[in-house]
Amino acid sequence: MxxxxxxxxxxxxxxxxxxxxxxxxxxxxxxxxxLEIIRKDKDIQNGDTRKVIELVDKKVLPNFNFTHMTALAxxxxxxxxxxxxxxxxxxxxxxxxxxxxxxxxxxxxxxKVVYKPFKMGAAETDVLVRTEVLQPGSKPVQLDYxxxxxxxxxxxxxxxxxxISLVTNYxxxxxxxxxxxxxxxxxASVAAKNRSLEANSAKSEKK
Amino acid sequence: xxxxxxxxxGRMGRSWALxxxxxxxxxxxxxxxxxxxxxxxxxxxxFAVNEVVDKYAAKPVAQIYDNxxxxxxxxxxGNFFGNAGDLWVGVNSALQGKFSDAGIxxxxxxxxxxxxxxxxxxxxxxxxxxxxxxxFGQTLAVWGVGGGGYLYWPVIGPRNVxxxxxxxxxxxxxxxxxxxxxxxxxxxxxxRFVDIRASLLPSDKVVEEAALDKYAYIRDxxxxxxxxQIFDGRPPRLDD
Numbered sequence: 001m002x003x004x005x006x007x008x009x010x011x012x013x014x015x016x017x018x019x020x021x022x023x024x025x026x027x028x029x030x031x032x033x034x035l036e037i038i039r040k041d042k043d044i045q046n047g048d049t050r051k052v053i054e055l056v057d058k059k060v061l062p063n064f065n066f067t068h069m070t071a072l073a074x075x076x077x078x079x080x081x082x083x084x085x086x087x088x089x090x091x092x093x094x095x096x097x098x099x100x101x102x103x104x105x106x107x108x109x110x111x112k113v114v115y116k117p118f119k120m121g122a123a124e125t126d127v128l129v130r131t132e133v134l135q136p137g138s139k140p141v142q143l144d145y146x147x148x149x150x151x152x153x154x155x156x157x158x159x160x161x162x163x164i165s166l167v168t169n170y171x172x173x174x175x176x177x178x179x180x181x182x183x184x185x186x187x188a189s190v191a192a193k194n195r196s197l198e199a200n201s202a203k204s205e206k207k
Numbered sequence: 208x209x210x211x212x213x214x215x216x217g218r219m220g221r222s223w224a225l226x227x228x229x230x231x232x233x234x235x236x237x238x239x240x241x242x243x244x245x246x247x248x249x250x251x252x253x254f255a256v257n258e259v260v261d262k263y264a265a266k267p268v269a270q271i272y273d274n275x276x277x278x279x280x281x282x283x284x285g286n287f288f289g290n291a292g293d294l295w296v297g298v299n300s301a302l303q304g305k306f307s308d309a310g311i312x313x314x315x316x317x318x319x320x321x322x323x324x325x326x327x328x329x330x331x332x333x334x335x336x337x338x339x340x341x342x343f344g345q346t347l348a349v350w351g352v353g354g355g356g357y358l359y360w361p362v363i364g365p366r367n368v369x370x371x372x373x374x375x376x377x378x379x380x381x382x383x384x385x386x387x388x389x390x391x392x393x394x395x396x397x398x399r400f401v402d403i404r405a406s407l408l409p410s411d412k413v414v415e416e417a418a419l420d421k422y423a424y425i426r427d428x429x430x431x432x433x434x435x436q437i438f439d440g441r442p443p444r445l446d447d
Contacts, residue, residue, distance in 0.1 A: 100417040107409040136282035138406055139289070139338060142440055163435020163442065164428045166417075172243065172427050173419045189419055197416055 023147040023154040024118035026063060027129045031113055034059050038108050047106045049099070049201045056102045065148065065155035066094045072158060073170040074178075074186075081183045089183065092190040093170075099197055101159075101166065111135045113143070125149040243357065244426060250359035254422050257361055266411075269404035283327040285406070288383075288399050289338065290319045290326025295380050299341035303349045311336050340436055343380070344373025348437045357426055365429040 021029070037055055038044050044052045070090040071078040081089065116130035126148050133141040146158035159166045177186035241247055273281075297312030315331040315338065323330040332338060347369050348354070355368025366374055378384065383399070386392040418424035434442050 096417070100413055103416065104409070104413045107412075136278065136285075138282075138285055139340065142435070162432055163440065164431045169424060169427050169431060170419070172241075173423045176423065177419065193419060 021153065022118075023120070023127050023145075023149075024115065024129045026147070026154055027131065027145050027156075028115050030059060030063055031131070034105070035108070035113070038105060044106055045108070047103075049103060049106070052102045052105050053098060056098055056105070061098070063154075063156055065150070065157045066090050066097075068148065068155070068157040069093070069097070069167050073167045074174050075171050077175060077178050077183065085183045085187065088187050089190070092187055092194060095194045096190055096197075097166065099194070099201075109135075114140075243430075245356040246358055250357065250426075251422060253359045253361055254425075257359070257364065260361070265400070265404050266408075269401055269408060272401045273405040273408055281402070281405070284398065284402050286319070286323070286329045287326045288402060289329065290316065290323065291383050292381075293319070293338070294382065295377065296339050296341045298380070299343060299346045300339060302346045303341070308339055308341075312339055312341075339439075342373055343376040344370035344433075345437050347373055348433075354433075357430070359422075359426070365425060367430075367433075370433065 034055065037059075038052075041051070041055075044055070067086070067090050070086070070093045073093060074081070074089070078086065112134045114132045114134060116132065118127075118129055120127050126146070129145045129147060131143045131145075133143050135141075142160070142162050144160040145156050146160070147154045147156050158168070174186055177189050181188070244250065276284075293312050293316040297309045297316065300306070300309035300312055315336050318331045318334065318336070319326045319329060322328075329338075344366075352369050354370070357365070357367050358371060359365050360371070363374060383395045384392055386395060414421060414424060414428075
């Protein structure tokens with residue numbers, strides 16, 4: 001009985017600890033996990049898109065808030081979109097981001113990630129975790145993550161590479177599409193982009 | 208796309224600049240609808256020209272270089288140009304009032320030029336002397352000069368009016384451009400061009416795949432990146 005109690009307590013505390021994992025610890029854990037897998041996986045290093053997307057799906061995506069990312073990419077127009085449009089756009093935007101940036105992981109070669117010192121107040125719910133990617137002969141590349149605290153834990157809602165937000169960099173393009181064809185036009189454009197990327201990668205796999 | 212290159216010799220630089228001014232004067236006549244991009248009517252065709260030049264000349268050469276040269280040698284080349292730029296980085300740090308940064312930049316130059324064998328090895332970074340990223344366009348921004356409209360130039364790529372002027376000053380301040388004979392300085396400029404282009408190869412595919420409109424994607428990335436550089440990696444947050 002005593003043993004069972006101890007075990008239950010251990011599981012309970014482990015779960016709590018996991019849910020309250022600090023944002024900088026989360027970023028470091030996920031980064032190192034993913035790099036460790038890529039270092040060992042020759043298929044990914046040779047550009048296997050499907051395999052790297054699988055990896056990102058499993059390890060990275062659960063830590064992202066794509067609804068927030070999509071809202072941030074669209075800006076003011078987001079609130080004018082219907083819930084259904086928001087859901088559709090989020091799904092398409094997620095597909096686009098996952099595909100393009102997963103592919104970037106296949107070009108990983110021995111770069112090292114350095115985690116910058118991180119401090120936050122106990123009450124903060126929106127933080128920036130800063131890292132740097134080092135590679136021989138090149139300037140270090142700044143790689144920062146914006147995270148927000150949700151009930152379920154910390155979630156990434158923006159990734160900033162060398163000062164360039166991969167999310168807000170879409171703002172003007174998205175608004176242009178909305179001006180041309182409304183939110184539905186934007187959804188259609190992103191979907192069309194996804195289909196053409198899918199077709200391209202299918203073609204290159206056949207080769 | 209392409210970041211900084213003082214390639215192709217001074218005379219050519221001048222004629223580009225002159226052509227640019229003329230083109231700019233014309234572009235004013237068909238000012239576009241986007242307030243963030245008043246010269247879009249000039250920029251889009253220039254972007255299209257650059258895409259072609261890149262596809263058939265710059266990129267293939269960079270790919271050959273990237274495949275043929277072993278990593279340690281590529282790193283040496285990158286370090287060499289980085290070191291040659293550190294004096295001017297230091298001057299700009301000082302002009303922006305960042306004197307301790309300027310001291311670091313100068314120490315880097317001294318260490319890497321000697322212990323680092325003409326800058327081929329970045330010993331200073333190993334010693335914890337961090338490389339800074341400064342140029343005259345950033346100095347002007349720190350002094351309060353506004354960006355002016357966004358421009359897309361052939362060969363030198365995206366630069367707003369302020370950074371175009373800053374690039375010109377950087378170009379004339381570049382010690383490698385003073386190397387004589389001219390054939391050597393041109394070779395160095397060519398190698399630097401190829402080195403920079405090669406370092407951008409991995410991001411090519413990402414931009415190609417990620418962008419709905421590649422022109423706009425690069426423009427907005429340029430604006431965000433410059434803002435980040437001006438604030439030394441810690442720009443104040445913008446309201447969403």
